[in-house]
Amino acid sequence: MFKKLVAAMLALLFLLASAGCMGSKVEPTTAPAEAATKAPEAPQAQTPESAAPEAAPEAAATPEAKLPDLDASTPITLHYATWDDYDMAELLASKFTEKYPNITVVVDRPGGTDTYMSALLTMASDGQLPDVYQFLELATPINNGWFYDFSEYWNNDPDTDLYLESLKESVSIDGLRAMRVVGEYLPEVAYLDRGVFNKLNVPMPDYNWTYDDMVQLVKDMTRPDQNIFGYNYMGGAGPVTFGPITQNDALSEFGWDGENYHLAGAWADSVNLMAQLQQNGNQALQGTDAWAAASGDANMWPGNSGLVAMQLDAWWTYNNIYTKSEAIEKGIDMVPYVIPRGNGTATNRKPAFLDYSGISSGTDFPREAYELLKWMSFSKEGWLVRIEGFKTLTDEAGNKIYDLPNCFPLINDESLWAEYRKLYPADEPAFDAFFELCREPVPLGSQGILGFAQWLGEVYQQGDFNGYTGVEAAVFAGALNANDATSELEEKGRQYYLDMLNVFYSVYGKP
Amino acid sequence: MKKRRLSKRTLRNWLYAYMFLAPWIIGVLVLVVYPLINSFNFSLNTVRMMPKGMLLMPVGFKNYHDLFVVDTTFLQALIGFAVRTVPEVAIITTFSLVISIMLNQKIKARGFFRSIFFLPVIIATGPVMNELVSQGAATVPIVNAQAIAEAVSFLPVWVSDPIVDMFSSLILILWNSGVQILIFLAALQKVSPALYEAAKIDGGSGWECFWKITMPSIRPMILLNAIYTVIWLATGGQNEIIDLIYDNMFASSRGYGYASAQAWTYSVAILLMLGLFWRLLRVPPDKSDKIERKKRERLRKRARK
Numbered sequence: 184m185f186k187k188l189v190a191a192m193l194a195l196l197f198l199l200a201s202a203g204c205m206g207s208k209v210e211p212t213t214a215p216a217e218a219a220t221k222a223p224e225a226p227q228a229q230t231p232e233s234a235a236p237e238a239a240p241e242a243a244a245t246p247e248a249k250l251p252d253l254d255a256s257t258p259i260t261l262h263y264a265t266w267d268d269y270d271m272a273e274l275l276a277s278k279f280t281e282k283y284p285n286i287t288v289v290v291d292r293p294g295g296t297d298t299y300m301s302a303l304l305t306m307a308s309d310g311q312l313p314d315v316y317q318f319l320e321l322a323t324p325i326n327n328g329w330f331y332d333f334s335e336y337w338n339n340d341p342d343t344d345l346y347l348e349s350l351k352e353s354v355s356i357d358g359l360r361a362m363r364v365v366g367e368y369l370p371e372v373a374y375l376d377r378g379v380f381n382k383l384n385v386p387m388p389d390y391n392w393t394y395d396d397m398v399q400l401v402k403d404m405t406r407p408d409q410n411i412f413g414y415n416y417m418g419g420a421g422p423v424t425f426g427p428i429t430q431n432d433a434l435s436e437f438g439w440d441g442e443n444y445h446l447a448g449a450w451a452d453s454v455n456l457m458a459q460l461q462q463n464g465n466q467a468l469q470g471t472d473a474w475a476a477a478s479g480d481a482n483m484w485p486g487n488s489g490l491v492a493m494q495l496d497a498w499w500t501y502n503n504i505y506t507k508s509e510a511i512e513k514g515i516d517m518v519p520y521v522i523p524r525g526n527g528t529a530t531n532r533k534p535a536f537l538d539y540s541g542i543s544s545g546t547d548f549p550r551e552a553y554e555l556l557k558w559m560s561f562s563k564e565g566w567l568v569r570i571e572g573f574k575t576l577t578d579e580a581g582n583k584i585y586d587l588p589n590c591f592p593l594i595n596d597e598s599l600w601a602e603y604r605k606l607y608p609a610d611e612p613a614f615d616a617f618f619e620l621c622r623e624p625v626p627l628g629s630q631g632i633l634g635f636a637q638w639l640g641e642v643y644q645q646g647d648f649n650g651y652t653g654v655e656a657a658v659f660a661g662a663l664n665a666n667d668a669t670s671e672l673e674e675k676g677r678q679y680y681l682d683m684l685n686v687f688y689s690v691y692g693k694p
Numbered sequence: 695m696k697k698r699r700l701s702k703r704t705l706r707n708w709l710y711a712y713m714f715l716a717p718w719i720i721g722v723l724v725l726v727v728y729p730l731i732n733s734f735n736f737s738l739n740t741v742r743m744m745p746k747g748m749l750l751m752p753v754g755f756k757n758y759h760d761l762f763v764v765d766t767t768f769l770q771a772l773i774g775f776a777v778r779t780v781p782e783v784a785i786i787t788t789f790s791l792v793i794s795i796m797l798n799q800k801i802k803a804r805g806f807f808r809s810i811f812f813l814p815v816i817i818a819t820g821p822v823m824n825e826l827v828s829q830g831a832a833t834v835p836i837v838n839a840q841a842i843a844e845a846v847s848f849l850p851v852w853v854s855d856p857i858v859d860m861f862s863s864l865i866l867i868l869w870n871s872g873v874q875i876l877i878f879l880a881a882l883q884k885v886s887p888a889l890y891e892a893a894k895i896d897g898g899s900g901w902e903c904f905w906k907i908t909m910p911s912i913r914p915m916i917l918l919n920a921i922y923t924v925i926w927l928a929t930g931g932q933n934e935i936i937d938l939i940y941d942n943m944f945a946s947s948r949g950y951g952y953a954s955a956q957a958w959t960y961s962v963a964i965l966l967m968l969g970l971f972w973r974l975l976r977v978p979p980d981k982s983d984k985i986e987r988k989k990r991e992r993l994r995k996r997a998r999k
């Protein structure tokens with residue numbers, strides 16, 4: 184009897200377990216295709232087919248422009264997904280609910296940078312894509328129809344007038360429909376070591392310096408007799424990244440103008456310059472004998488050695504390294520300079536690390552989701568909460584989370600920037616200049632150009648150039664003049680862009 | 695013909711049997727058969743993870759066409775894997791055999807040495823293995839990779855690169871031998887000492903004993919180890935094709951459909967390699983065994999009549 188009972192229970196247990204697994208299986212549906220192309224269920228929302236060119240997101244809101252009212256009575260739950268900074272997200276979410284009591288915001292934490300996008304994909308496969316979400320690359324949201332077309336809200340929202348001018352272009356992916364905004368902005372930075380400048384008795388350059396000023400400075404500050412190198416750079420922050428942007432007034436990397444790359448001129452000059460600076464010993468190159476002889480440790484990171492006049496890097500390096508005692512004790516006194524502007528260019532565009540956010544095309548509350556998107560990204564009200572958070576948020580042990588802010592405002596509002604400035608040391612004038620000159624950021628290629636990541640990986644970095652893998656390797660080895668590769672690279676880059684644009688149209692429809 | 699009725703007892707026994715088998719059957723159906731069918735279905739579609747669920751758009755064999763014609767990275771990786779695997783299997787199997795013979799001798803601290811060779815199977819897996827490789831612990835400093843690269847430079851790059859890679863990760867290959875050593879050891883211990891004694895009495899040398907007694911006795915285990923090694927190498931954490939498939943599944947613009955096509959192509963390639971090893975290493979059926987079996991069948995038939 185006992186045996187029978189055990190056997191029956193075992194069988195039942197497994198039946199139940201398998202039934203449970205089957206119950207939570209992915210719901211295959213054909214509806215999302217329509218959701219992506221016709222997105223909104225809300226009456227105000229606009230279909231791509233009806234999105235007229237004159238309704239372009241770049242268009243400034245008219246004085247009469249007014250957003251549809253929010254639903255203030257129905258209890259609504261919105262999900263917001265981010266890959267980092269959860270404490271700040273929770274604070275913003277709670278303040279949003281304080282303002283709109285009928286809306287509850289749940290902060291989803293799918294994972295860190297490595298797993299974030301795959302976790303979002305898994306959530307989407309189960310029909311659980313959050314209403315508002317950050318994303319780390321363009322291809323996944325495009326391919327899977329995640330973007331909601333919020334042109335109608337964007338075009339009728341007076342607050343969008345203040346959105347940083349250089350970022351307005353990137354709100355749209357096809358130049359017509361508003362589908363994303365920047366969630367977090369961190370600039371690329373040229374850190375100049377005041378300690379080294381003082382040691383060599385050389386004056387610091389002007390804050391609004393140019394590309395040529397920078398090149399000259401790198402050469403002048405290289406002093407082999409004193410083991411000082413002119414510069415070092417983090418991958419993705421070197422002259423080859425910013426040169427073609429600043430020198431061409433471009434919208435993104437490699438002189439991108441919205442439809443084509445422009446590699447002849449600025450890009451070729453930048454690659455050749457980098458090769459030349461490396462060959463001439465102006466660059467502190469980790470792992471080389473020259474660096475080992477100068478620093479005593481070939482593996483030491485040059486950026487934190489006190490032997491490099493300029494480190495091209497990201498904003499987070501300032502918070503993470505240069506304000507810490509280890510750097511200060513070495514006599515390192517890094518002053519943040521904006522990336523130098525192009526020589527005689529019309530704009531002051533500079534590359535930045537921009538994490539974008541979008542609204543899910545499957546949301547049931549697009550209007551409310553748009554309000555949350557704004558709150559979490561660029562709205563002034565949201566930013567005032569954020570500034571308060573930078574000052575007050577503490578971890579479980581009671582320690583302050585932010586010594587300095589970890590991202591920059593996204594609107595041209597002087598009072599907001601003044602509040603933001605107060606978070607930094609008052610006696611450092613470099614910050615005043617930096618916050619004045621950093622307001623024309625443009626995205627790097629992975630967020631700014633369709634098909635960029637594939638082109639970069641398969642052609643630029645992995646293509647065969649005179650027997651070398653990757654064009655930069657060939658130029659650095661002296662096997663190729665960068666100018667000879669420009670037309671081939673431009674042509675292939677254009678093709679990757681068009682292929683991805685076709686994918687975009689196949690998912691979202693062609694207006 | 696009289697219909698045989700199953701007794702209550704037999705029925706109950708069947709019921710019990712299937713009840714106890716149920717977990718396995720359900721497990722296989724849910725965790726193996728269903729995913730297999732699903733992934734093959736994915737491979738014939740463009741799969742989109744739309745915000746409200748999954749959307750399948752049939753594309754026929756386009757994903758398979760693309761991975762052979764458009765994206766040659768996968769094909770190159772596949773060829774590289776095949777070229778690397780064949781010699782690696784030979785090295786691992788030979789090394790395991792030699793070590794297992796040594797560990798089967800009556801030596802001092804035999805248990806300790808056996809543990810040492812099995813230790814990497816337990817310790818050096820997953821992240822630990824990756825960390826060791828990244829620190830250069832998988833290479834033998836004495837092996838001059840540059841000299842090997844020059845020696846094989848006359849070969850096409852897709853052949854020479856895997857060979858150079860293999861030499862530069864020689865230690866890694868040897869670390870992968872723990873289970874194979876164990877299997878050989880078990881086989882060696884099954885060989886009756888009486889055979890060796892008889893051979894020695896007849897004046898057989900150690901060398902002759904190895905070829906005439908040991909090898910024929912453990913030959914099926916060579917095939918088993920070769921198959922085990924191919925599977926191990928094909929699914930291990932160091933396998934770049936698995937990473938490639940994973941990347942295509944999540945991070946690139948290609949998606950689940952394309953990644954599934956890659957996974958199926960990879961599976962077929964592995965099956966082909968297993969077939970090759972089976973063909974090379976299988977033990978051919980003994981002719982006298984065949985005759986004997988036929989005789990027995992004939993007798994059984996006659997007895998029934």
